[in-house]
Each structure stands twice: as structure tokens, then as C-alpha cells.
Amino acid sequence: xxxxxxxxxxxxxxxxxxxxxxxxxxxxxxxxxxxxxxxxxxxxxxxxxxxxxxxxxxxxxxxxxxxxxxxxxxxxxxxxxxxxxxxxxxxxxxxxxxxxxxxxxxxxxxxxxxxxxxxxxxxxxxxxxxxxxxxxxxxxxxxxxxxxxxxxxxxxxxxxxxxxxxxxxxxxxxxxxxxxxxxxxxxxxxxxxxxxxxxxxxxxxxxxxxxxxxxxxxxxxxxxxxxxxxxxxxxxxxxx
Numbered sequence: 001x002x003x004x005x006x007x008x009x010x011x012x013x014x015x016x017x018x019x020x021x022x023x024x025x026x027x028x029x030x031x032x033x034x035x036x037x038x039x040x041x042x043x044x045x046x047x048x049x050x051x052x053x054x055x056x057x058x059x060x061x062x063x064x065x066x067x068x069x070x071x072x073x074x075x076x077x078x079x080x081x082x083x084x085x086x087x088x089x090x091x092x093x094x095x096x097x098x099x100x101x102x103x104x105x106x107x108x109x110x111x112x113x114x115x116x117x118x119x120x121x122x123x124x125x126x127x128x129x130x131x132x133x134x135x136x137x138x139x140x141x142x143x144x145x146x147x148x149x150x151x152x153x154x155x156x157x158x159x160x161x162x163x164x165x166x167x168x169x170x171x172x173x174x175x176x177x178x179x180x181x182x183x184x185x186x187x188x189x190x191x192x193x194x195x196x197x198x199x200x201x202x203x204x205x206x207x208x209x210x211x212x213x214x215x216x217x218x219x220x221x222x223x224x225x226x227x228x229x230x231x232x233x234x235x236x237x238x239x240x
Contacts, residue, residue: 023184024211028218031232038217039225048228052161055091056224059163062087065124072120080116081106084159093158093170105143105150114139123163130195137193156193165222169205171198175234180204182233205230 035041039049062083071080085103088094094102106115118139122132141151153171160168173189180187185204190197205226212218212229220226232238 023182024208027179027183027208027229027233028212028215030238031229034232034238038212038215039220040217044228048231049224051090051092052165052224052228055087055162056165058087058090063163068120068124072116077109077113077116080119081112084116084119087162088158091158091162093161094154098152098154101145101150101152102155105140105145108144111144114142119159123160130199133195133198137195151193153193157198161223161227165224167223169201169223170227171201172231172234176201176204176230177234179230179233183208 032038035044035048038044063080068080071077085099085106088102089099106112118136121127122136125132127135137151137156140156143150153173157168157171161170173191177187177189183204185207187204188197188200205223208226208229209220212220220229
């Protein structure tokens, strides 16, 4: 998958340049403590990347833009929902209560139809990234709710990374905020999902990618590598 060799104009300016490079170096060294060869490390490939990459490849096999569009045309919304839930289940990205909230929300015919149509538009539809993201938020907020809400950062962003890791990044707030503080980046976090906050997350990801590209073994293939790098910085699993 292609990725930019440098920051695009959208990721430049004060937010992109005001970085604590000592924090960036510390973050890379922490990653190297566990995976000395960076993203090329075979242990990293097994421990962090393989499950996420396998979910993406399964998505491409079952829910490519063409296959997804044909199922929508035939009104096979429940088939789409079943595939989406099954693939996500194997990605190990969501917590169990988040999975249950999503299953409840798409359990009715109306909920499943709304979800399937809106997800296609978000991933593959036309329009600006902001308009597509805002429409996706609107659709999720309209889904039925039983015990837990669906409009949370993990549920908003998980399918973007699974389906389009060339573009989208999975957002786990606690871990990502801790990683951003250590890196020296002002994430400008908002608890309620919004386009400005997601744009800030993408800027953070682009800066990490730019910095890591300078180090052999750290050239990220896609957002799976960037999200895994963030996870190592902020997750309790990687505390000394």
C-alpha cells in the first residue's frame, strides 16, 4: 500500500512543527525495546500486525468496493452486517461491551440497512473527507441504542482502519492521548467524536510517519503500523 514520503500541505503548519523531538526519539526507543528491528521485527509482525492485517485482507476479499456495492444493490444489508461483525470480531480491536453495543444497534432490519449504507458511503463514497466523516457520525448517532452508545471513538474509527488502512486510523482515546503527551503533540482531544478531533489524530499519525521514515526498519506500510506504534507507547501492556 502506498504512503506519502513526507507531510502533505494539510499536515504542515504550527501543529506539525511544534513537536518535542526528544519525545519522538524516546517513543522510538521504547518501541525498539520490544521490537529492535522496528516494523520489520518478526516478533512485531506476529504480536501486533498479523491479526490486524489479516482482518484487512479478509475485508478486501469479502467487502471490496465492487462486492459491497453489488450487495447493496441487491438489498443484502444483513449479509453485509454479518460480514462486518465477523471480520471485526477477529481483529481484536474493540472491547466486548463495544461489540455488544454495535450488535444491538444493527440487530433490526432498519438499523442494519442504515449502517450498511452509511458505512459504504464513509469508506468508498464521494465527497470530502470531512463531509463523509460527519455523515458517518450522523448515521451512527441515529442507530438504536439499548445499554451502551455506538457513537464512541473506537466504534466510529474501527472499520476505517480495517477497510482502508491506507487512509484511516483506529482511535483508542486513553492510549492515544498518553502516546501524544509522551510524543509532545497537542492532540486537542474531544470526548465526543468530531471531524476537528479526527483531523488532529490524522495529523499526529502523519507526523509519526514522517519521523519514523528516517530510521531503517521503521517505514510504515500503512496506518496499521502507525496505530501499533501508538499502542506500544500508551498501552499498559507495554509498561516496564
